[in-house]
Amino acid sequence: MSDDAATEIVPGWETVIGLEVHAELATATKLFCDAPNQFGGEPNTNIDPVSLGLPGSLPVLNEQAVELAIRVGLALHCRVQRSVFARKNYFYPDMPKDFQISQFDLPINEEGWLELADGRQVGIERAHLEEDTGKSTHVGGGGRIHEAGHSLVDYNRAGVPLIEIVGAPDLRSAEDARAYVSELRSILVAIGASDGKMEEGSMRVDCNVSVRPMGDPELGTRCEVKNINSLRSLGRAIVYESRRQVDLITSGDRVEQQTRHWNEDEGRTHKLRSKEEAYDYRYFPEPDLVPLDPSVEWIESVRSALPMLPRERRHRLADAAGVDTATASLTVERGMDDLAVEALAAGADAGRVLVHIENNLADGSGLLTAAAFASLVAMEVGGDLTATQAKTVLAVLVVDGGEPAEVAAGMGFEAMDDGALEAIVDGLIAEYDEDWAAFTSGDDKERKKKSGFFVGQIMKATNGQADGRAVNELLARRANG
Amino acid sequence: MTERISRSDVAHVANLAHLSLTDDELEAFTGQLADVLDHAADLEALDLDDVEPMIHPLPLRNVLRPDVVGATSDRSEVLACAPSVEDEQFRVPPVLGEAP
Numbered sequence: 001m002s003d004d005a006a007t008e009i010v011p012g013w014e015t016v017i018g019l020e021v022h023a024e025l026a027t028a029t030k031l032f033c034d035a036p037n038q039f040g041g042e043p044n045t046n047i048d049p050v051s052l053g054l055p056g057s058l059p060v061l062n063e064q065a066v067e068l069a070i071r072v073g074l075a076l077h078c079r080v081q082r083s084v085f086a087r088k089n090y091f092y093p094d095m096p097k098d099f100q101i102s103q104f105d106l107p108i109n110e111e112g113w114l115e116l117a118d119g120r121q122v123g124i125e126r127a128h129l130e131e132d133t134g135k136s137t138h139v140g141g142g143g144r145i146h147e148a149g150h151s152l153v154d155y156n157r158a159g160v161p162l163i164e165i166v167g168a169p170d171l172r173s174a175e176d177a178r179a180y181v182s183e184l185r186s187i188l189v190a191i192g193a194s195d196g197k198m199e200e201g202s203m204r205v206d207c208n209v210s211v212r213p214m215g216d217p218e219l220g221t222r223c224e225v226k227n228i229n230s231l232r233s234l235g236r237a238i239v240y241e242s243r244r245q246v247d248l249i250t251s252g253d254r255v256e257q258q259t260r261h262w263n264e265d266e267g268r269t270h271k272l273r274s275k276e277e278a279y280d281y282r283y284f285p286e287p288d289l290v291p292l293d294p295s296v297e298w299i300e301s302v303r304s305a306l307p308m309l310p311r312e313r314r315h316r317l318a319d320a321a322g323v324d325t326a327t328a329s330l331t332v333e334r335g336m337d338d339l340a341v342e343a344l345a346a347g348a349d350a351g352r353v354l355v356h357i358e359n360n361l362a363d364g365s366g367l368l369t370a371a372a373f374a375s376l377v378a379m380e381v382g383g384d385l386t387a388t389q390a391k392t393v394l395a396v397l398v399v400d401g402g403e404p405a406e407v408a409a410g411m412g413f414e415a416m417d418d419g420a421l422e423a424i425v426d427g428l429i430a431e432y433d434e435d436w437a438a439f440t441s442g443d444d445k446e447r448k449k450k451s452g453f454f455v456g457q458i459m460k461a462t463n464g465q466a467d468g469r470a471v472n473e474l475l476a477r478r479a480n481g
Numbered sequence: 482m483t484e485r486i487s488r489s490d491v492a493h494v495a496n497l498a499h500l501s502l503t504d505d506e507l508e509a510f511t512g513q514l515a516d517v518l519d520h521a522a523d524l525e526a527l528d529l530d531d532v533e534p535m536i537h538p539l540p541l542r543n544v545l546r547p548d549v550v551g552a553t554s555d556r557s558e559v560l561a562c563a564p565s566v567e568d569e570q571f572r573v574p575p576v577l578g579e580a581p
Contacts, residue, residue, distance in 0.1 A: 027548050034551030043569045048554050064548030084536050091499060093573040136576050152570035280497055290541040
């Protein structure tokens with residue numbers, strides 16, 4: 001069991017988690033200028049006067065970035081509203097203007113929610129537009145940030161459009177947090193807003209963590225953890241931070257509001273700055289940009305073009321299959337819900353469809369059609385194919401396509417008709433009459449043993465084509481007959 | 482008239498803006514900023530309940546450009562303006578911690 005599987009990371013204590021996710025929007029150009037928005041280019045090639053914050057350069061808002069931000073807002077059930085850009089002022093070499101253009105008191109999207117695979121809803125406070133910063137690399141001093149000799153700055157990323165999604169403190173465990181980020185990523189990818197790649201930094205997670213005694217209505221003092229680069233780090237950081245805070249409180253100390261840095265190698269967080277040292281950003285409206293006020297027509301046209309979202313797809317499959325949304329989620333994650341729903345509509349058994357997708361289609365469904373899938377499951381349920389044979393035929397259908405009946409015939413998996421099976425069984429009963437007597441009159445142990453013997457003989461005689469369930473039924477019928 | 486801004490407020494703001502002020506400057510700017518705030522406070526005497534807050538003086542909104550890539554700057558020309566360069570990047574003093 002992993003150390004964060006339980007909801008209570010420390011027994012008797014509740015962890016309260018709220019996440020801020022930054023995702024780079026999948027536009028061709030930057031948020032306020034037409035330099036390319038491109039990952040992995042040669043340093044300082046995707047730059048222009050606006051990206052560099054040169055005097056006299058002026059920002060002009062990218063229409064596609066707004067469109068993608070509206071998609072995010074609608075997908076997260078937010079109110080899409082009139083918004084205003086603001087300057088967030090601070091001195092840092094990765095922001096050459098000495099301010100970042102963001103949104104402050106009037107964000108484009110406010111008050112929404114997201115539904116986890118198990119059906120629980122998590123509040124979304126806001127999802128606003130802002131520009132990304134440049135990238136600084138620390139050189140010398142052994143590569144550790146606090147020992148760095150100097151830093152190098154690449155402004156390719158400066159000005160890339162970001163959507164910052166601020167979630168409500170509704171999460172209670174590392175698993176919750178990972179489920180939330182996974183769902184958010186699936187949504188962003190589904191609507192084409194972002195590629196959601198945490199490993200390339202196009203999706204970044206800051207994590208607010210506090211603890212309180214279980215049942216206490218008061219929220220504890222929170223710490224914000226930065227530098228989380230994977231779902232695994234997110235879970236580890238939450239567990240570490242919860243324990244650290246509980247240790248402080250139980251040893252008579254108190255938690256100080258801080259920004260902390262997650263160190264993946266050491267598996268711990270370090271203090272970056274405390275509340276007293278916190279930045280005072282002196283936000284004020286960006287005078288070089290006018291308000292953004294998307295029309296109802298624009299918002300509605302974006303809404304009507306949205307694809308079916310992961311939540312709706314889970315519900316659709318869950319309803320069709322008669323299972324809960326958590327059970328349906330793996331099929332949706334694998335992108336096979338259309339296949340499953342079509343196969344179900346063609347009358348396929350829901351249990352077999354989901355089991356095949358979970359166990360036998362992990363590498364994709366390839367050339368398998370819904371009609372073939374439904375026929376295969378029908379043959380399996382009807383006893384024309386054993387479970388093992390069905391799996392073998394399925395693997396062929398994925399690679400080569402085709403009809404399951406033909407593939408099964410080609411592999412020698414002819415359906416045994418009942419008469420042929422009965423003839424074989426009756427022949428074996430006659431041949432092994434002593435064993436048969438032991439089977440019909442022996443005690444349970446003997447019966448079990450002889451049952452195994454006869455099934456084995458029948459499988460041998462039929463080259464494994466007999467359906468195990470039909471064989472057992474037939475043996476029972478003969479024994480009682 | 483209440484004191485609208487203290488010397489320590491001005492010192493704080495100056496610090497945020499990376500300005501170092503002498504005591505005399507601090508005194509002078511505290512007075513000047515208080516005058517500016519007094520002037521703004523005159524607006525409080527007006528009944529503005531029915532007036533929308535003005536965010537921008539121009540009656541414009543939704544000024545947008547299409548998402549089409551344009552020209553980029555010449556890297557060597559840009560880096561030639563930098564005080565220090567290494568590996569085609571801007572070389573800066575050590576950055577402690579990470580961006581806010």
